[in-house]
Amino acid sequence: MVDIFERYARLLVDNQIIVLFLAVAVIVGSLLSAQYIETTAPQYDEMVPDDIPAIEALDFASTEFGVSSQSVLVVVQLQPRHNGTGIRDIRHPAVLRYIDVLAQKFETLPTVNDATSLVDLIKPRNNGTLPHTTTAVIDAIQQQPGANISTPDPIEVLGTSRTALQKIQSALQAQQQGLTNLSQGLLAQQSGLQAIKYNLGRIEDNLNQLEDSGDVSQLLDVIDLTQQLVQASSATAAEKQAILGNLTIVENGVKDLGEGLDSIEGAASQGTAAMDRIQTALERSIDGIEQLQQAAVHLNQSTGRLSRQVGSVADGLARLQQYLRFYVDTRSDRPTSRDRFDQYLSDDNSLTIIRLQVKDLSSSELTRFVNDVNHIIQSTDAPSGITAAATGFPFIFADLQQQTLPTVKRTSSLSVVIIFIVLVTFFSSLRYGVTAFLTIVIGEIITIGMLALLRIPISSEMAGAVSMIMAVGDDFGVQVTSRFRKELRDASPEEAITEALSSTMVPMSITTVGLLIGFRAMSLGQLTFLAALGNMLTIGVLATFLVAVTIIPVLLVIGANRFGDQ
Amino acid sequence: MNIEESLERPLRKLAGLQVGHPFLIFILILAGTAVTLHAAQDLQMRTDLQEELPQGLRSIQLEESVSNKLGGTDVMLIVVRLNHSSSIQATPDDIRAPAVMTSLLQLESRLETDPRIESVSSPASLFTATGVPATLSGVKTVLSQFPQTDPLFNPGYSATLIQLYVTIPGEEQKIKSFMTDLRNDIQAIQQPAGVDMTVTGEAAYRATLTSLLKEEMIFSMLVASLLILGFLFLVQRSVARAFLIFSPLVFAVVWTLGTMALLGIPVTIATVFIGALILGMGIEFGGFMVERYKEELSDDYGYEEAHAALITAVPSVGTAIVGSSSTTILGFLTLLAATMPMIRELGVALALGVTYSLLAVIVFDPVLIIAHEWSKGVKPW
Numbered sequence: 001m002v003d004i005f006e007r008y009a010r011l012l013v014d015n016q017i018i019v020l021f022l023a024v025a026v027i028v029g030s031l032l033s034a035q036y037i038e039t040t041a042p043q044y045d046e047m048v049p050d051d052i053p054a055i056e057a058l059d060f061a062s063t064e065f066g067v068s069s070q071s072v073l074v075v076v077q078l079q080p081r082h083n084g085t086g087i088r089d090i091r092h093p094a095v096l097r098y099i100d101v102l103a104q105k106f107e108t109l110p111t112v113n114d115a116t117s118l119v120d121l122i123k124p125r126n127n128g129t130l131p132h133t134t135t136a137v138i139d140a141i142q143q144q145p146g147a148n149i150s151t152p153d154p155i156e157v158l159g160t161s162r163t164a165l166q167k168i169q170s171a172l173q174a175q176q177q178g179l180t181n182l183s184q185g186l187l188a189q190q191s192g193l194q195a196i197k198y199n200l201g202r203i204e205d206n207l208n209q210l211e212d213s214g215d216v217s218q219l220l221d222v223i224d225l226t227q228q229l230v231q232a233s234s235a236t237a238a239e240k241q242a243i244l245g246n247l248t249i250v251e252n253g254v255k256d257l258g259e260g261l262d263s264i265e266g267a268a269s270q271g272t273a274a275m276d277r278i279q280t281a282l283e284r285s286i287d288g289i290e291q292l293q294q295a296a297v298h299l300n301q302s303t304g305r306l307s308r309q310v311g312s313v314a315d316g317l318a319r320l321q322q323y324l325r326f327y328v329d330t331r332s333d334r335p336t337s338r339d340r341f342d343q344y345l346s347d348d349n350s351l352t353i354i355r356l357q358v359k360d361l362s363s364s365e366l367t368r369f370v371n372d373v374n375h376i377i378q379s380t381d382a383p384s385g386i387t388a389a390a391t392g393f394p395f396i397f398a399d400l401q402q403q404t405l406p407t408v409k410r411t412s413s414l415s416v417v418i419i420f421i422v423l424v425t426f427f428s429s430l431r432y433g434v435t436a437f438l439t440i441v442i443g444e445i446i447t448i449g450m451l452a453l454l455r456i457p458i459s460s461e462m463a464g465a466v467s468m469i470m471a472v473g474d475d476f477g478v479q480v481t482s483r484f485r486k487e488l489r490d491a492s493p494e495e496a497i498t499e500a501l502s503s504t505m506v507p508m509s510i511t512t513v514g515l516l517i518g519f520r521a522m523s524l525g526q527l528t529f530l531a532a533l534g535n536m537l538t539i540g541v542l543a544t545f546l547v548a549v550t551i552i553p554v555l556l557v558i559g560a561n562r563f564g565d566q
Numbered sequence: 567m568n569i570e571e572s573l574e575r576p577l578r579k580l581a582g583l584q585v586g587h588p589f590l591i592f593i594l595i596l597a598g599t600a601v602t603l604h605a606a607q608d609l610q611m612r613t614d615l616q617e618e619l620p621q622g623l624r625s626i627q628l629e630e631s632v633s634n635k636l637g638g639t640d641v642m643l644i645v646v647r648l649n650h651s652s653s654i655q656a657t658p659d660d661i662r663a664p665a666v667m668t669s670l671l672q673l674e675s676r677l678e679t680d681p682r683i684e685s686v687s688s689p690a691s692l693f694t695a696t697g698v699p700a701t702l703s704g705v706k707t708v709l710s711q712f713p714q715t716d717p718l719f720n721p722g723y724s725a726t727l728i729q730l731y732v733t734i735p736g737e738e739q740k741i742k743s744f745m746t747d748l749r750n751d752i753q754a755i756q757q758p759a760g761v762d763m764t765v766t767g768e769a770a771y772r773a774t775l776t777s778l779l780k781e782e783m784i785f786s787m788l789v790a791s792l793l794i795l796g797f798l799f800l801v802q803r804s805v806a807r808a809f810l811i812f813s814p815l816v817f818a819v820v821w822t823l824g825t826m827a828l829l830g831i832p833v834t835i836a837t838v839f840i841g842a843l844i845l846g847m848g849i850e851f852g853g854f855m856v857e858r859y860k861e862e863l864s865d866d867y868g869y870e871e872a873h874a875a876l877i878t879a880v881p882s883v884g885t886a887i888v889g890s891s892s893t894t895i896l897g898f899l900t901l902l903a904a905t906m907p908m909i910r911e912l913g914v915a916l917a918l919g920v921t922y923s924l925l926a927v928i929v930f931d932p933v934l935i936i937a938h939e940w941s942k943g944v945k946p947w
Contacts, residue, residue, distance in 0.1 A: 052778075054770035057645040061766065064720035065727060075628050346635035353632060391628035399623040407905050414900040419893045426889045464836075464901045464909040468916070471897025472847060478890035507857055510801055511850030517793040518846025521786040522839050 005505045009498035009553065016554045023551045027442055030449025037448055038457035039404040072358050072392035074102065074377065077351040079387045086385020090345070090352050091137045094383040096122065096130050102388065103354050105376045111369045113357040118344045141341055165310050172307035179300035186293035190286055197282040204275040208268070217258070223251045361394060370398045404458060412444070412466040419474050431563065432481055435555050439477025440470040442551060443544030450539050456532060465536045472515065472537075473544025479504045480548050484556050493560035497553045505549060512545045573888055574881040577928070581880035584932040585873050591933050599817055602824025609823055611738050612832035613775040620905035642767030644728035644752070646670065646688075649762045657760025661719060661726050662689075662705045665758040667698040670728060672755040673763075677730065680751075682744060688728040689718045732769065738776045745773040775835070783838050787819065790842035794849055802856075810934055811852035814926035815845050821922040826915055836908035840915045847916075848923030851891070854883045855931045869944050876932050884928045891924045 012019055050056060076099055078090060087095060096119055103115040123130060125140040230243050345352050361369055373390045382388055419440065424433030447469060451458065458465075483504050487496035519541070522534035559565070584591060619626050648661055658666055670690035677686045690698070692708060692715070699705050709715050719726050732744075745765065752763050791812075798808035819841045831837065862875035898920065901913025 052774050053764050054766045054774050057643070057764035057766035058771070060647070060725070061643055061645050061727060064725055065717065073629070073632055075632055077631075343636060348635070351631065351635050353636065389624065389628055391625040391632070395625040396619060396623060396629075399625050400619070403620065403623070403905055411900050411903050414903050415897045418896045418900055422893045422896055426892070464904055464912060467897050467900050467913070471894040471916075471920075474893045474897065475850070475890040478893065479886060482886050482889060503857075503861075506801070507850055507853040510798070510853045511847070513797055514794050514849035515843075515846040517797065518790050518839070518842040518844075521790045521793075521842040521846075524786070524789055 005502045006498050008505075008549075009501040010494075012501075012550065012553050013494045013497060013557055016558060019550060019554045020558075023442070023554075027445055030446045033449035033452045034445065035452070037452040038455070039401055039459065072356040072373070072390060072394060074106070074354040074356065074373070074388060074390045075351060076102075076354065076386060076388045079385050087383050088385065089134060090349050090386075091141065092134050092383065093130060093132055093137060095352075095386055096137065098380070098383055098386065098388075099352065099354060100130065102376065102380055105380065106354065106356055106373065109369065109372050109376075111359050111361060111365055111372075113359060115354055115356050117354040118341070118352050121341060121344065141345070165313055169307050169310040172303050172310060176300055176303040176307060179296050179303060183293050183296035183300060186289050186296060190289040190293060193282050193286045193289065197279055197286065200275050200279050200282065204272050204279075208272060219254050220251060220258070223247055223254065227251075356392075358392075358394070366394045366397060367401075370394050400459075408458060408466050411464060412470065415467040415470045416441075419470055423474065423478070426478070427481065427485070431559055432485060435552060435559060436474065436477035436481040438555065439480075439544055439548045439552055440473045442547045443473045443540060444469060446543040446547070447536070447540040450543070451536060456535060458536070459532065462533050462536055465533055465540065468537060469540030469544065472541055473548075475511070476508055476544055476548030477552055479508060480552050481556060484553075484560075488560060488565055493557045493565065496560070497557050501549065501553060508545060508548065512541055515541050571885075573885045577881035577884040578877065580884075580928070581877045581932065584880065584929075585876055585936065588933045588936045591929065592937075595817065595930050595933070599820055602821045602828075605824040605827045606820060607827075609827040610830075610832040611776050611779050612834045613738060613741075613772040613779065617907065620907075622905065642730040642732050642765065642769055644673075644730070644748075645725060645764045645766060646728065647725040647762050647764070649760050650724075658758055660702060660723050661761075662709065662723060663702055663758065664698045664700060664705055666726075666761055667693060667705055669755050669757050669761070670726075671698065673728065673751065676751045676755065677728075677748075680747065682732055684731040684733065686728065686730055689715050689726055728763075730767075738772070741769050741773050742776065744769060779833055779835070779838050783833060783841060786839050787841035787845065790845045791816075794845055798849070806938055807856055807860075810856050810931065810938060811849060812845075813934055814852055814930045815848040815923060817930060818848055818919065818922040818926040819844050821926075822915065822919045825918050825922075829914070831911050831915055834908045834911065836906075836912040837915045840912075840919060843916065844919035844923060847894070847920060848927070851883075851887045851923055851927035852931055854887055855879060855927050856935070858883045859935060867944070869939075872936075872939050872944050876935065880928065880932055887924060887927065891920050895920050 050059060076090065076095065078088065079086065099117050100119045103117050103119065106112050106115040119130065122137060122140045126136065131137045131140055227244055227247050230240055230247065233240065235243070344355075356373075358369065370390075373395075377388050377390065380388075420433065420437050423436050424430055427433045427436065444466060447466075480500055483500035484493075484496050487499040491499065516538055519534040519537045522531055646661065646666065648658060667690045670688045671693060674686045674688060674690060674694075677683050689709065692712065693699075693705075699708060748765050752765070757763065795808055795812055798811055799805060802808050802811070822840065822844055826833075826837070826840075833840075858879040859875050862878050863871060867875070895917045898913045898917040901916075902910050904910050904913070
């Protein structure tokens with residue numbers, strides 16, 4: 001492999017003029033191309049892969065709902081240290097009118113979905129118009145739900161009414177329960193009275209039976225008939241006398257019973273009459289209780305209906321309250337926030353914001369959007385003492401884009417100066433220092449020219465790449481120059497460069513491939529946002545390597561021959 | 567005497583020390599590596615992109631002003647979608663289905679108890695007091711009375727959004743914990759089959775970026791290591807020489823990461839590839855050392871010749887790579903003039919990486935070469 005490098009070195013030495021001519025052509029071409037280098041800023045939402053669920057969901061929300069991660073705020077605030085007669089309170093009506101005008105203008109932009117501000121919160125509290133005095137503005141802002149009787153917050157009023165109705169409903173439900181208990185009590189009482197009436201009827205029946213059982217005449221007739229039969233029988237006189245004597249005793253007993261029964265019959269008759277009256281009274285009581293019970297049932301049913309109706313009204317109010325809250329909060333873009341004004345107005349009343357909901361913007365749309373918003377702000381007359389400016393990702397993007405080139409110039413200039421001083425000091429020779437330094441100068445020119453040719457824009461995160469290429473690339477120049485000088489002690493310039501290239505090209509090639517592997521590793525994983533940086537560094541390292549092994553050896557030989565170094 | 571020549575004397579002394587006391591140097595390096603390896607465990611990840619931006623920009627200052635005066639509330643979204651690829655039968659075919667609205671209500675009530683969440687809203691908020699109608703037509707009827715809910719559904723009624731206003735914690739660990747809690751809340755509710763809920767927004771973005779940074783750092787180092795080792799095997803045609811060139815760089819990476827942790831330099835989107843870059847840049851130094859050592863040896867060399875080869879190679883290669891790497895280090899340090907913090911930190915990290923690569927090759931590589939020679943029997947005894 002060393003033979004190849006030796007042959008290559010001799011080829012360079014033998015064709016110095018052609019190599020120089022080609023080098024100048026490439027440098028001029030690169031310089032011309034570098035004029036068209038573009039700058040950009042990092043797109044943070046593109047830094048992570050799209051197939052990650054959270055990112056895919058954000059893209060979906062952006063496509064389907066127009067939701068954007070690019071939120072924009074237009075900050076309207078008091079000018080600091082404004083010593084004129086300007087406005088000193090951001091709640092001034094003139095400021096609100098200014099905000100209103102700005103918001104309306106922003107909403108005309110095709111990339112703006114919505115513009116919400118303090119005005120959207122104040123107008124509904126002031127009959128849909130803007131107040132004409134600061135006091136009125138403050139009143140509108142401070143107007144808490146329920147605090148202002150003349151213009152009560154409908155949501156709060158609905159809430160209070162709903163609570164009251166719910167209490168009434170609870171009372172009605174308690175009453176309904178009482179009526180149910182009463183009805184059941186009356187029903188039980190009615191049943192008890194009916195049981196009494198039934199038992200009284202049974203007693204009356206018994207009394208009637210008792211009344212009927214008081215007639216003993218038939219029994220006496222039977223006894224008489226028996227006595228006659230005894231007389232007519234063939235029994236002895238003594239036997240007849242004994243039988244008739246017993247029959248007489250029975251007859252007397254029956255007669256006594258008949259008399260007792262007569263008295264019982266009278267009492268039973270009186271009892272039956274009394275029972276009839278009691279039954280009549282009981283029937284009336286039962287009828288009354290039944291009517292009372294039916295009335296209780298009706299009242300219970302009516303109470304239940306009323307309770308349900310009150311409940312329905314309360315629910316209706318709750319629904320209405322919910323709807324109103326949703327409606328009001330949706331318009332203010334803060335669906336359940338209780339402190340919406342806090343989101344738009346600073347505590348010291350020096351700052352407020354207009355929140356712009358922006359569509360997902362491409363790079364070109366983003367630049368136009370920034371220009372349009374800035375134009376609207378500049379072309380709208382602000383009240384005295386008030387200033388407005390926009391912020392959010394598109395504006396940070398624009399600021400970064402503007403800073404990219406100055407940053408590149410600053411860091412690369414510093415690199416150039418420091419590396420130049422170090423090289424000249426290291427070699428203790430202006431000529432050798434400059435020669436080694438040319439590696440990175442020419443390498444950078446070719447790199448920028450190639451980037452412009454390939455339409456790869458430089459962004460702020462790539463701003464460091466120019467310095468990194470210098471840092472890495474100058475190493476190649478140092479290696480070749482250093483080895484050339486060492487070999488020059490014992491050899492001619494042509495022999496020295498042949499030896500220098502033979503011994504340095506292998507490790508330099510290893511370095512170059514190693515670096516390219518490192519840079520490629522930037523784009524092999526999921527985080528591909530530094531792939532552009534890797535591309536730029538790849539081009540830069542390749543360019544400086546090629547410069548170090550083509551132009552620099554030729555310049556070293558020409559210089560050594562010209563100044564007689566050996 | 568120029569600087570190049572003046573560097574040779576101390577390097578020659580160093581070579582003598584390495585040849586005379588390789589074991590002592592080896593132990594010292596291992597001790598230093600253990601300390602930095604321990605420190606590297608605390609290496610922080612930083613995903614707050616706001617912190618990566620130049621703080622002097624007017625737009626950044628304005629955002630800070632708004633954040634200071636109005637508080638920083640960030641919007642997060644839970645995207646609720648019908649999963650048409652679900653194989654489960656009887657799944658909703660309209661996102662307004664009562665089952666979906668009920669699950670949204672359940673989720674809302676859970677999320678509202680989280681103190682980190684300022685407010686929650688979704689189309690189901692309409693049904694908080696009244697409950698969700700039992701039928702899809704009932705839900706549609708209610709929603710139709712409120713056209714302002716239309717933007718909360720996509721045109722095909724296959725998706726809707728839950729909006730969360732949250733105060734996103736600054737620390738990555740707290741963000742991770744917040745995201746875990748959020749996902750647990752989603753898991754805890756009764757989700758209808760065939761409906762997916764995905765959390766997105768800045769916190770989700772940062773949590774994703776945090777885990778990706780760790781993965782990518784390890785992945786890029788592994789890929790770079792494998793490719794560089796493979797390349798070295800091809801070029802050197804010797805496993806031993808490939809490892810002699812590569813091994814010191816592994817130590818340089820550990821030292822760099824440990825020092826970054828000690829200096830409070832976090833892993834960011836800019837410094838995530840630092841390991842791969844150090845391996846790529848440092849390979850040259852080891853290559854020079856091993857090549858030069860080999861150049862100084864004859865075919866049948868002994869311990870004395872190997873000793874002499876190292877005494878020659880260390881100062882010779884050392885002066886060359888100190889010269890070239892000093893410009894590299896200074897070049898990286900000029901990145902401190904950049905406006906973006908992450909670029910400044912990248913400059914410091916790269917300068918550290920090159921410095922440690924240089925030290926690893928000059929100080930450690932000769933010791934490894936001696937150890938390798940001993941393993942082949944080229945010993946002083």
